[in-house]
Amino acid sequence: GAVVSQHPSRVICKSGTSVKIECRSLDFQATTMFWYRQFPKQSLMLMATSNEGSKATYEQGVEKDKFLINHASLTLSTLTVTSAHPEDSSFYICSAREGPGDGYTFGSGTRLTVV
């Protein structure tokens, strides 16, 4: 079946630095990828939708300049958390789908801790 690889699984960074998280579709081409944030014991909050070759569409309340999303190829999307602060600490999950009507495959998530 479809596999999405997300890397790194855990990262600790200092306040003020930037962190990049990668999401790769391994055996299919993902025209659309999604980035979620999950707070402890809560559901997933959609941050943005990215389509290959175009700008990401951010959900209301998500800072575009803080959470930079790039979807430069059909198999790779990246989320960069810029100038990270402790409140950005969270579990970030990506998902991908090959096309409209296809299922959604999720990455294994990245635990970001900002100290």
Next chain:
Amino acid sequence: GDSVTQMEGPVTLSEEAFLTINCTYTATGYPSLFWYVQYPGEGLQLLLKATKADDKGSNKGFEATYRKETTSFHLEKGSVQVSDSAVYFCATVSGGSEKLVFGKGTKLTVNP
């Protein structure tokens, strides 16, 4: 907009007990419905899905039937195992949208 309401947990059961996690949805058009499972520290895995009314999704002993008349997609399993302990999310996506909308999740703990 679309929304999903699912039974709040946590749910604690003994091994071999019967499981039901309720889920109702509000969506436009003809939505697809999903159940995802999340094990501790991991991403989400698709457990089962249904794309039209009266469809029954099933996997690993879990079942859910798409009931349009009651806008429900309740998850059931006849005999749970300790390994079923996880958080379960109900989700929907409308035909006109590509965004999955999740319920709040229900944490299931199965004790031996």
